[in-house]
Amino acid sequence: MFKQWFCRCEARLRIELEGPLLVKSGIASLDGPDAGPVLTLHGGGDAMPFIPGSSLKGVVRSHLERIARGLRPNSVCIPYLKDSTKKLPDGSQDCVGCGFRLQGLDLKPGEAYRSSCAACRLFGSTRHRGRMGFGDAYWRTGTLKPAMEVRDHVAIDRFTGGGAGGLKFDVEVVARGTFETRVVLENFELWQLSALVIALVDFEDGLLSIGSGTSRGLGQVRGVIEDLWIDLVKANKELVGVAQLAPEQKKQYGWSGWAANPSIQLPDNPERRGLRYRYRLDAEWREEAFGQLVPGFRNFLAERNWLDDIQTLVRERTRS
Ligand SMILES: [Zn+2]
Structure with a gap:
């Protein structure tokens, strides 16, 4: 596991519901609705709905996976694909999960990361922790309290897509609310910052839906970046990632050397936070730098053949 610290990006986000939201609690009650949102007593007071960070992470992961494909x-x-006998058109094996491919192998530090696909490098697998994490999203104090509403749904027949014999079920949803959360990217490669930027922009444009029933129109949200900053282990004029900050470990971890060209300038006068240098990235900076960062994700996907890398590693390890 990678222990040293080099860089970090953190974004504070506001999440505005554009329609009803249901992040299921999975707790059935005897009388009330058949499904309802997860609730918390965070901050004291009444039980309030919240959006677990794990749900947000799942949504962003599948969004970026879709873009990558x-x-x-x-x-x-x-x-979650454990095994497959299906061959892809190019003759390689189907996309079995990186964690399952590496299961049981004795790996040196950096090997699991180096040979994993882009999504596992970012979000982790059973073999290593991901770089991107999300906090739980709580009601934003000072805004209107989240409003709950019970809706009845017609059960959909899984095979015909029509109504299933007139079955109905009640669902309690969050009809209105403003939430806030944070997303953190630790020891990022610059293409990973690119992936975060793509996700943030799509979030701002309302392209990500959260929770259950998204195919029925639930969970439409819009994100707003309230604050964004980068912490670096040493002051730097240009935006750099872990590959530039620790070049001696680049090979071990398989970090991509991709950087925007021309390079992206960081604001002057970083704030000292302990041993870190903090660069606050305002809306004007983001406007310009986001566009320059976006090609990084595509570039990383194009330059690496993940399936070859992971198959080579598995072959080597199972032989030795
Ligand atoms: Zn993977």
């Missing part, structure tokens, strides 16, 4: 077919694994 569109940019380059089979560029990311299917994390």
Whole structure:
């Protein structure tokens, strides 16, 4: 596991509901609705709905996986796929989850990371922790309290897509609310910052839906970046990632050397936070730098053949 610290990006986000939201609690009650949102007593007072960070992470992961597959077919694994005999058109094996491929192998530090697909490098697998994490999203104090509403749904027949024999069930949803959360990217490669930027922009444009029933129109949200900053282990004029900050470990971890060209300038006068240098990235900076960062994700997917890398490692390890 990677222990040293080099860089970190943190974004504070506001999440505005554009329609009803249901993040299921999975707790059935005897009388009330058949499904309801997760609740918390965070901050004291009444039980309030919240959006677990794990849900947000799942949504962003699948969004980026979809984009990655569109940019380059089979560029990311299917994390829960344990085994497959299906061959891809190019003769390689189907996208079995990186964690399952590496299961039981004795790996040196950096090897699991180096040979994993883009999504597992970002979000982790059973073999290593991911770089991107989300906090739980809580009601934003000072805004209108979240409003709950019971809706009845017609059960959909899984095979015909029509109503299933007139079955109905009640669902309690969050009809209105403003939430806030944070997303953190630790020891990022610059293409990973690119992936975060793509996710943030799509979030701002309302392209990500959260929770259950998204196919029925639930969970439409819009994100707003309230604050964004980068902490670096040493002051730097240009935006750099872990590959530039620790070049001696680049090979071990397989970090991509991608950087925007021309390079992206960081604001002057970083704030000292303990041993870190903090660069606050305002809306004007983001406007310009986001566009320069975006090609990084596509570039990473194009430059690496994840399936070859991971198959080579597995072959080597099972032989020795
Ligand atoms: Zn993977």
